[in-house]
Amino acid sequence: MKLIKAIIRPEKLNDVLKALYQAEVRGLTVSRVQGHGGETEAVETYRGMSVKMALVEKVVIEIGVSEPFVDAAVKAVMNAARTGEVGDGKIFVLPIDAVHRIRTAEKDVAAVTPVAS
Amino acid sequence: MKLIKAIIRPEKLNDVLKALYQAEVRGLTVSRVQGHGGETEAVETYRGMSVKMALVEKVVIEIGVSEPFVDAAVKAVMNAARTGEVGDGKIFVLPIDAVHRIRTAEKDVAAVTPVAS
């Protein structure tokens, strides 16, 4: 089991969701974050006070997958999220020791296999 | 040391916090996220434009615990967060290499053992 943690551009979220859907990934969790990377920093001015914005809006998608799905999911995100310009983001793959589905108390692979809704 | 990452329903947050308190878990971090799983998607309409909301409000609780507490914490969350309907969420248990308490520079188990406030 792995946790895929992909940091992407907010405007690419819908494309990535679609790609993941097509890659048969069903469960995921999304959060709004701010990133700092190689992007040029915007300067904003408020009443004569100038500020450099060191952080840029990003979205993180976290997906718990069983090993066979890791590559497919990574590939799906990579392709859908790429624009080719600095700031496209990163994907981290982290090891997971255990997964539980709260509703049924199923464990591990069973816990992330979708159930017909 | 493990990092327990529980994705739950927002309306269950207070119950889960209470349960964790009773399980003697003291430190944790909470964030608002949006999840996609097996839940039916709400349709919203804005001025004749209909949209399907693919994401549902969720809350993530992250708890760094030493091994002896893992089971208790997972169980506490499982019980408090369950409604039995699709969308109750998942719990991921991730391995941790090291933990530091910023205030005291204590490490690992000492870092997550609460200090009398």
Next chain:
Amino acid sequence: MKLIKAIIRPEKLNDVLKALYQAEVRGLTVSRVQGHGGETEAVETYRGMSVKMALVEKVVIEIGVSEPFVDAAVKAVMNAARTGEVGDGKIFVLPIDAVHRIRTAEKDVAAVTPVAS
């Protein structure tokens, strides 16, 4: 490769960013969270209804680094984020299996080495 996950006070964010910059850490991701630890809980009153706020505003910084940078990054955060009072936060170091840079499909160490912007 490690993922450093530091939970700090919001008002220390800019100091920590500066310290990380000086430690030559270039990429990172920031999110707003709420924490529960040893801090005393504020009581708020709304129209005669009193509530204890069990959660306190925190910020999480996540940094994917190659092993040589782990100590420097942890140290930078520790020093910049410390106030000495309860609530300074924790740093978790998690193992990473793989890192991908979405823009270039570079992997692992290459993926987190900054490219001239």
Next chain:
Amino acid sequence: MAHTIRLGRAGAGLMPLLSGAIRLALSGLLLLATPGFAFAQEAAAISGGDTAWMLISTALVLLMTAGLAFFYGGLVSSKNVLNTMMMSFIAFGFSGVLWALVGYSLAFGAGNAFVGDFSMALLGGVGTEPSGTIPHMLFMAYQGAFAIITAALISGAIIGRMKFGAYVTFISIWGLVVYAPVAHWVWNTGGWLFGLSALDFAGGAVVHVNAGAGALAAALVLGPRTDYGRQAMLPHNVPFVLLGAGLLWFGWMGFNGGSALAANELAALGVVNTLFAPAATLVVWSLLDVMFAKHITAVGAATGIVVGLVAVTPAAGFVSPMSAMAIGAIAAFPSYFIIRWRARSGLDDSLDVFAAHGVGGFTGAILTGVFATTALNAAGQDGLLYGNPRQVLIQFIAVGAVFVYSGVMTAVILKVVQAVAGLRPESDAERRGMDVLAHGEEGYATGDGAVLILHEELNGNAAK
């Protein structure tokens, strides 16, 4: 007194045949209808100054309902913000239209001592002829704005747990069956409380006690929300609460000042009292907050302002500014402590409509009987302090009658709606919030994960 009008015999209606016929039919339906229709005939002329003031006063009272939407909307959680605001906004539509169709006639038609008639239904005979010194239809519209906000006020008691269709049905009926008769009692020269010389300058009883009693009854009939007493409902946007309080105060100038129906000394008295009474309430409320909440709170300040405005409403045109400040200061106490008690009780009058409007209106009405003086308003009465203790009793009777009638009738209407259509939504509505469930919308949508539904074929495979 205020709100009382003398009508010249109204001019011929427009398209008189059609509307006359409908009116005739309606009249047949009215059990309490009295045949008589005898306004004092009187030569009068439109005054530009008076009309100017009543035009803007009408706009001001209209704005209050939008202000109320923000006062209430800011106090709830973000998942119920639209539902809460819509409970006010929808009253513009249903309560407004029904007022023109029949409500006005039921309230201000001659009728009998208890209710008007259908003589002015469909605005028959409500033209631009003078009513006092302003066009008759302007008086009708000004009163319509009162009917709208009174209905909207009740909604604060039933936040987040009433089917929207049931709510709309309820306030539509309520406006005709509760509001219109009560307005008739107090403000129509033939009304029984008018006959008793009860003083209610701008609606302490008609609007606030009326809405407060309705709110109490509604909270009791609906019962508390599922997680009431376990989960705190915190205000998701306190600035909205302050905005609402600010707009309400602004609009209230037209509510109380306009109740003079002219731009004269009485209007000035109304406006001056409406400025200083809530100022006094705010001072006292702040001090109480320091004592009991340890801080001067913003929600408290907004609440105190509204309580002061409510309390001075019945008194505005009858008492001196110093008396108004006394009324404002005194009124802080009962409402403050009842809110504190309520928050700890099992009564889910979610936004304390009873404590703010019911109790505030009650206090103000009684104190009007204490501080009123004919030195300032010859058409009024002297109060206790000016040698007429009987007025306090009269005020009690007026307020009590309105309270009982409104409370009972509100419960009856709700029970009927409940029997026919049900009042509360499926149980998970409260959990997920009424905005998505009852309106299919979010107050603050980010658009993350929102998939456009364009064509039938897309329904099946987009992002899921």
Next chain:
Amino acid sequence: MAHTIRLGRAGAGLMPLLSGAIRLALSGLLLLATPGFAFAQEAAAISGGDTAWMLISTALVLLMTAGLAFFYGGLVSSKNVLNTMMMSFIAFGFSGVLWALVGYSLAFGAGNAFVGDFSMALLGGVGTEPSGTIPHMLFMAYQGAFAIITAALISGAIIGRMKFGAYVTFISIWGLVVYAPVAHWVWNTGGWLFGLSALDFAGGAVVHVNAGAGALAAALVLGPRTDYGRQAMLPHNVPFVLLGAGLLWFGWMGFNGGSALAANELAALGVVNTLFAPAATLVVWSLLDVMFAKHITAVGAATGIVVGLVAVTPAAGFVSPMSAMAIGAIAAFPSYFIIRWRARSGLDDSLDVFAAHGVGGFTGAILTGVFATTALNAAGQDGLLYGNPRQVLIQFIAVGAVFVYSGVMTAVILKVVQAVAGLRPESDAERRGMDVLAHGEEGYATGDGAVLILHEELNGNAAK
């Protein structure tokens, strides 16, 4: 009719030499300028009541543009909120100043049947002498507030995809080349539509059809935003939309009521109709929403209110309140269905200015020709229902002429601006949002990671 003024010969201008010279130079530039300058001379006096009403009406119409900023701003995503709001606010400056400098003279100067002249440029001869019963300059300012909001209305069609400088240039020209002549046609006694007896009480054609046609043309010339039809643009703050609707309704009382230019029966009729027509629209819109969106939506309620306000605008001083309610109710249908169609079409009139203002104004103008009655306004005309079917045709001509002129001229102006300066920003502006790109600001900054730029040396090494 409304908005028509009789001017006494204006008093001597201030600093007359300078401004006279500039005016002379301007006159030479005006191709269409007519030499004649012959207002009816008439003894008149300022009325306090009328002036009071027009003072507040001017303030009310001014407030509407701020209300519009919220109505529009709430409907867009948060990354475009400031750009959207600024499109309204900047009109206060550029459209306002240009109105005083030349716009007023082009609209209300005698001129010929198609446009005014430069006789009152730089406010020459616009002093405090009576125009009707109010000071002339007050009439000028009141009309200026109309010019401001009409320009701002167009912006709803081009959300998130127009260079701000190009937009400012566009509305500046538009106010002089489109708005001023159209106002002249309809509201100046010498205007050709005025001569035709076209009825437009408060600007159904001049303001709403005009802005609606401009919006349609602008949406077509600019083309849709890059991700239009793929990415939903959800309202980031529906309470702001409701606030905007509330402020617009409030301000519209001065818009329609003030168009009587006096605090008289006509003003009362205007205000009463402006209260009840949108109420009726709101009821019908809600029912349509239940049928087609399955819920009564808050965005729908706000939209319905605005459509009702638009529809009653041309009619407000010519029809009875019952007729106004009919107009409001009827007007819901075309606008509702055109919005539904538009949302599924390729036309990115982002905030449906065409459907709400163009179509709403059209419906209202035609229905004015149906319901108007000289029984209420002797200066008006009877409509179809009162035996004058010809009026419907006249209304068609008026609305059609305004629509065509505004549509064509808007496109021409935009094409010129496009040729000179370009209309659309670099492509990633839409992605990142116009707030940061066009204004260097965020609507809701948290300050996280914001590094102060204090001195040159800091530029290099702070946090990066």
Next chain:
Amino acid sequence: MAHTIRLGRAGAGLMPLLSGAIRLALSGLLLLATPGFAFAQEAAAISGGDTAWMLISTALVLLMTAGLAFFYGGLVSSKNVLNTMMMSFIAFGFSGVLWALVGYSLAFGAGNAFVGDFSMALLGGVGTEPSGTIPHMLFMAYQGAFAIITAALISGAIIGRMKFGAYVTFISIWGLVVYAPVAHWVWNTGGWLFGLSALDFAGGAVVHVNAGAGALAAALVLGPRTDYGRQAMLPHNVPFVLLGAGLLWFGWMGFNGGSALAANELAALGVVNTLFAPAATLVVWSLLDVMFAKHITAVGAATGIVVGLVAVTPAAGFVSPMSAMAIGAIAAFPSYFIIRWRARSGLDDSLDVFAAHGVGGFTGAILTGVFATTALNAAGQDGLLYGNPRQVLIQFIAVGAVFVYSGVMTAVILKVVQAVAGLRPESDAERRGMDVLAHGEEGYATGDGAVLILHEELNGNAAK
């Protein structure tokens, strides 16, 4: 001039014995009190039109303080939003009540050249008798709304770092010791600046220079916030800033237009100038923003509007609209550059009250001495351009005297409060935000992790 009243001998007070006794006692306390109480006796009558305009003007000026709360509240970070807004709202209470109790008498009582007296304390003799053509008490309330907003204006200088109790104490004293005397100097016929023929139509000196000087002194006495110059304080809600600017502009129509105290030519002049002067400022400010900030900013637009409003305040009833536009345009420059300088300086006048109100009011007052003309207002003076250079000097003296008095007295009051109770909260208040610390509330609570405290026993074991 504006704001000057002639009072008929006031009617008998209410409950005259009690309040008379208190007044007598108060009189003994007043060191500067003059024995004389000699208003010109004059037969006058209430005018409906004038009263209508002053009723709504009073409401408009009241609304401005709520607008200010949003203008200021949007500019701060979200952890200080309630504290910032409450600094305005609390002035409604304390400044309002104190105005009625003694402030009005100190400002408009006959007194001597420097301060009024206690003759009208507790509103003694302030009834509905005419003062000019409006009820006396309406004049009193209108002036009260000025006193409220002037106190609230100062708060922009001390955002996020003053104990709330200390602030309330400060503005309470300030209103009596600074505002009332300064109003007396300028607007009372016996005041020394009135005697000098200083022109200040609606409060350029009395309100804006006064508040600006107070703000500067307060910023200096309190010192900068702890992280000033290191941490940027970004506006957490720019739409609120625009809302505030919109409400302020709207309300300012009553502020400047109402200062005519009648619905006449002068009121029209005031309203027209208040429309076009800020429009001109907005244009110039936008161009400066393009040059210096590279973009037209929304915060800049809001600021420019306010600066234009401030600048036209002293001039509104004395200059022509073209001159008002010139004043608005010119006033942009000093305020713009002083704001830029201030942001880089060590002076933590957090929201630039000094630059916007102090400097804007100064510029406007001096330019009033340049552009004023008796052709438009016979009760005024001619300015420099109309052959009276001396007026510029007089304006300098007036503004200078107000500036020095207000600056010095503000510092003295604050030092006294500091000595008695302390001014700044514990140091971590700034870090955590004043909302939680000073008010025990959050502006935007989510309710996550909020545990209801119901009973004593729950205190111990719920969620901790």
